Amino acid sequence: MSMEYKNLLKDSKAYYEDNDYYELFSIAEDGENKVADYLKELSIDKVVLDAGCGTGKFLPIIENVASKYIGIDLSNEQLKRAKDKSSGNSLFINSSLEKIELDNNSVDLIISTWVLGTITDIEERNRCLDELKRILKPNGKIILVENDENSEFEEIRNRTSDSRTRDYNNWILSNGFIVDKRLETYFSFKSIDEAKKCFEVIYGKTISDKINNKKIEHKIIIFRYKKNDYNE
Ligand SMILES: C[S@@+](CC[C@H](N)C(=O)[O-])C[C@H]1O[C@@H](n2cnc3c(N)ncnc32)[C@H](O)[C@@H]1O
Numbered sequence: 679m680s681m682e683y684k685n686l687l688k689d690s691k692a693y694y695e696d697n698d699y700y701e702l703f704s705i706a707e708d709g710e711n712k713v714a715d716y717l718k719e720l721s722i723d724k725v726v727l728d729a730g731c732g733t734g735k736f737l738p739i740i741e742n743v744a745s746k747y748i749g750i751d752l753s754n755e756q757l758k759r760a761k762d763k764s765s766g767n768s769l770f771i772n773s774s775l776e777k778i779e780l781d782n783n784s785v786d787l788i789i790s791t792w793v794l795g796t797i798t799d800i801e802e803r804n805r806c807l808d809e810l811k812r813i814l815k816p817n818g819k820i821i822l823v824e825n826d827e828n829s830e831f832e833e834i835r836n837r838t839s840d841s842r843t844r845d846y847n848n849w850i851l852s853n854g855f856i857v858d859k860r861l862e863t864y865f866s867f868k869s870i871d872e873a874k875k876c877f878e879v880i881y882g883k884t885i886s887d888k889i890n891n892k893k894i895e896h897k898i899i900i901f902r903y904k905k906n907d908y909n910e
Pocket of ligand 1: 704729730731732733734735750751752753756773774775776790791792793796797806
């Protein structure tokens, strides 16, 4: 094995180790599966687009009940992990939500869980949302699953001392969404060490140092948009 190959292997191992922590974080999220149960119910017999599907946290439950699951993500590495979870004829698209290669009015239900808030450029975020509305069928729904204010999860990430979560959630409301549901749930990590490592990889050491429990309280807010709602 050449030195160069050895280094590549080492680097990619480090990458996958970090990627593993993103997956562990995603698995720990919503320990009681309240979001999964909610999304499953909505997905029955629908063409469902999981916009920013990541590693496919919700893929297995949706693929089982939907008429078609479509996962889109900007990250090919995340998407590969989602594909590995698929056992059906699902479609995977590696692209930005800004330009989605799907026809106008072609999707019954779009779910997007903790995605648009990660897009800090407001123009880019607006373009993504416009694109989601374009591909949605009349009477179709967009469901955004997001963080609610004032939870332990917000406190750990220093979000209670600024208005970022509120500003983002207000941006959603200003775009034709209503609050559908509020859920109180928690992250359920296997150990404090796992919780700390996940938070360190994603948010940095100062934040992970605040963790002293493997269970972290998390408040979730679910927004709903219905296309052509005004016709009814
Ligand atoms: C916080 S993760 C959430 C992943 C997944 N929805 C979940 O709940 O586990 C955000 C995901 O959005 C994806 N993402 C961010 N911006 C995107 C964009 N403009 N287009 C497509 N995917 C995007 C990221 O690659 C990442 O996988």
